[in-house]
Amino acid sequence: MAARIDGKAISQAIRDEVAQEVARMKSALGKVPGLAVILVGSRKDSLLYVTSKEKACEQAGIRSYSVNLPDTATEAEILEHVHKFNRDPDVHGILVQLPLPKHVREQEILGAVSMDKDVDGFHPTNIGRLAMQGRQPLFIPCTPRGCIELLLRTGVQISGKHAVVIGRSNIVGTPAAMLLQRHNATVTVVHSYTPDPAAVTRTADIVIAAAGVAHLVRKDWLKPGAVVIDVGINPIEDPSAKKGHRTVGDVHFKEACSVASAITPVPGGVGPMTIAMLLQNTVESAKRAYEFNGT
Ligand SMILES: Nc1nc(=O)c2c([nH]1)NC[C@@H]1CN(c3ccc(C(=O)N[C@@H](CCC(=O)O)C(=O)O)cc3)C=[N+]21
Numbered sequence: 001m002a003a004r005i006d007g008k009a010i011s012q013a014i015r016d017e018v019a020q021e022v023a024r025m026k027s028a029l030g031k032v033p034g035l036a037v038i039l040v041g042s043r044k045d046s047l048l049y050v051t052s053k054e055k056a057c058e059q060a061g062i063r064s065y066s067v068n069l070p071d072t073a074t075e076a077e078i079l080e081h082v083h084k085f086n087r088d089p090d091v092h093g094i095l096v097q098l099p100l101p102k103h104v105r106e107q108e109i110l111g112a113v114s115m116d117k118d119v120d121g122f123h124p125t126n127i128g129r130l131a132m133q134g135r136q137p138l139f140i141p142c143t144p145r146g147c148i149e150l151l152l153r154t155g156v157q158i159s160g161k162h163a164v165v166i167g168r169s170n171i172v173g174t175p176a177a178m179l180l181q182r183h184n185a186t187v188t189v190v191h192s193y194t195p196d197p198a199a200v201t202r203t204a205d206i207v208i209a210a211a212g213v214a215h216l217v218r219k220d221w222l223k224p225g226a227v228v229i230d231v232g233i234n235p236i237e238d239p240s241a242k243k244g245h246r247t248v249g250d251v252h253f254k255e256a257c258s259v260a261s262a263i264t265p266v267p268g269g270v271g272p273m274t275i276a277m278l279l280q281n282t283v284e285s286a287k288r289a290y291e292f293n294g295t
Contacts, residue, residue: 001230003154010153011146011272015060018279022061025283025292033286034063035093036085036118040078041071041103053095062282065091073099078104079112086114092262092289093119093172093282113208116288119281121145122171130178132151138288139266139281144176146273147208147229148183150264156206156227159184160284164204166190166217166250170271171198172210172231179207195223228263231270252286 001092026032028287035057050066057064065088067081078096085091087223094117100106110122118126121141129137167173173189180187182212185206190197192211197222201207209217216233222228232250249266256263264270285292 001228002257003262005150005154005229006263007146007150007271008109009262010150010198011276013153014149014273014276015056016241018062018276018283019060020034021283021287021294022295025286025290026061028291029089029290031286031290032061032091033282034065034088034089034091035086035095035282036065036095037095037126038067038069038078038081038085039097040069040073041101043099043133044282046099050097053275053278055188058281060279060280060283062279063090063192069238073101073104075104075108078109082109082112083189086112087137089289091117091285093278095120095278116141117285118279119285120171121160121175121281127170127175129253130182137284140179140277141171141175142277142281143210143270143274144179144232145233145277146270147282148179150229150270150273151206151227154262156262160186161205162186162188162203163206163208164188164190164201164208165208166201167210167231169210169212171200173208176208177242178229180208199219207251211250213250215246215250215252217251217256219252222256224259225261226259228260231242231273248291257280 053063085094094113103279115123115125118139121139126137129135163175163180165173168189168191177189190200202220202223210231214236230249230251234248235245236248238246
């Protein structure tokens with residue numbers, strides 16, 4: 001029976017650490033970190049995420065600034081807000097909630113965020129530095145960083161292990177693969193064109209599932225003793241649930257539990273870590289801005 005990796009508890013510990021840092025900064029400098037969140041449109045899931053980010057900021061003592069633009073907002077309008085936050089010295093992190101409406105070119109917007117406020121780590125220069133040996137990005141994308149943090153804080157060795165990342169998105173799969181490589185794992189990325197993803201994944205010591213497909217990873221995809229990090233957040237119908245639906249990961253949790261040595265649940269795994277990492281990136285950014293080392 002696999003150990004359950006408790007993302008909720010670990011993320012709470014990180015949020016407590018962040019809150020302490022914020023308190024120290026406040027008493028030493030009279031300043032607190034600031035996070036700006038730009039939301040375009042009214043997708044229900046995005047609204048929910050943004051609200052929980054704001055709540056988490058408030059609890060940690062981080063000031064949040066939010067802008068909610070209509071679906072019809074133009075690139076120029078969004079850029080105006082990005083530029084305003086770039087100039088604002090009280091703002092240390094800027095997050096543009098993704099996905100953006102289809103008429104907006106995502107890369108244009110993400111590339112306009114000041115590199116040293118790019119707490120999502122999505123600026124091309126930060127991604128480029130993440131990919132290069134011997135270079136340091138200013139920020140590591142929150143979800144992949146959360147996955148690695150879960151491994152580190154549960155004492156899972158990464159160095160020398162074979163890690164398989166399922167999915168190659170810009171925001172999770174690709175940066176997760178780069179990060180694992182920086183931690184000296186041997187990394188394979190499988191995706192929708194991989195002929196036999198199960199066979200490849202079965203050779204993994206560590207699996208990071210970020211395909212966005214409910215229950216893609218079954219028992220026969222896993223090597224006995226594998227450590228499984230499930231990034232998926234997929235709504236499925238469930239007549240027995242109160243709302244008629246529930247959230248499941250990319251991994252069939254129950255099946256995986258009989259094979260894996262440790263696994264993250266959904267919800268309560270990677271999701272809460274994403275928010276904790278966002279807060280941590282924001283505090284680190286404010287500390288850099290004020291040249292404050294925490295004492
Ligand atoms: N610029 C940008 N940055 C992001 O970091 C970003 C984004 N856009 N767009 C959407 C995704 C998704 N995301 C999540 C954050 C928290 C949970 C979370 O806390 N989930 C809970 C509840 C899940 C549920 O029950 O639905 C859990 O997993 O336990 C999930 C997903 C951040 N994202």
